[in-house]
Amino acid sequence: MHTHTQLIYLDTNSPLICATRILDAGQDNVGHYLILDKTVAHVRGGGQLGDRGRIGDATLLDVRRANDEVRHYVEGVSPVVGANVAVKVDPEFRRRSSRWHTAGHLLAAALEHEIPGFAASAAQQWPTDAWVTGLWAVPIAEDLTQRLQRFIDDARAADLPVVVKLGDVRTVQIQGHRPVPCGGTHVASIGAIGPLHVEDVRIKKGVLKARYTCDDEKKDIVFFIGLPSC
Ligand SMILES: [Zn+2]
Structure with a gap:
């Protein structure tokens, strides 16, 4: 499975919302996560926390790199693999x-x-x-x-x-x-x-x-x- 995630937020002109597709999903010791084809959410690293926000109807709690992939941790009604949804960063956060x-x-x-x-x-x-x-x-x-x-x-x-x-x-x-x-x-x-x-x-x-x-x-x-x- 190709699980590379395009990190749109690295461009300083990045918006805080974008359309994305769910490539994969899984569970690790942090929680339930989704793999996206692209994201505007900052990935935890360099001392900075991962962004919070929404992915579809689910709450985005954190974004971390693990096992060579970018994992978006969510709670609530999680979008299914293959779904096209919006990923949105909480602007206050x-x-x-x-x-x-x-x-x-x-x-x-x-x-x-x-x-x-x-x-x-x-x-x-x-x-x-x-x-x-x-x-x-x-x-x-x-x-x-x-x-x-x-x-x-x-x-x-x-x-x-x-x-x-x-x-x-x-x-x-x-x-x-x-x-x-x-x-x-x-x-x-x-x-x-x-x-x-x-x-x-x-x-x-x-x-x-x-x-x-x-x-x-x-x-x-x-x-x-x-x-x-x-
Ligand atoms: Zn910096």
Whole structure:
């Protein structure tokens, strides 16, 4: 069975809804899943959660890569294999997820700016537990957290553009900082992240870990859901 799923969301112009076909279905230890021929839903990875939304009449709970395929986990009345349905991302969830994810990039840029020689190598942007890490064993300045916060607040005030480039390796770049490989979803400019707080920075066993939170407000930007163009 050919189970390759076209990942439409990797294009930054991707709508949040598209028509798709159910290629296969199954059950694993996470739950009941569907394999789609194409999707606009972000696949969990790079520290970012999978998108939530709807597939036909079912609720989309998560999207994960497993066994070389992209599994859309659903609950409710699941469409059958062969059915043509719409996959739709919850715009509020995506908006929040993109804000927190882009915030991780900004904190990484702040760390690399304030600690010469440091390179961020891993991150997680879950609203319940968000952090950036990298190898680092040298003691850090006492005022590092305040300096990171100042850097972040300045970048927010400047509303720096966030540019995604497609290619063999998809990259994302906050204007003025180095491009980094990334398959996640982003806000178009740093101002859209909203208030970002550096919680603390710690070094343990040669690994630096900076934790952060973002303010979540209901008055988020209205997200236009495009017509099914895929
Ligand atoms: Zn990213």
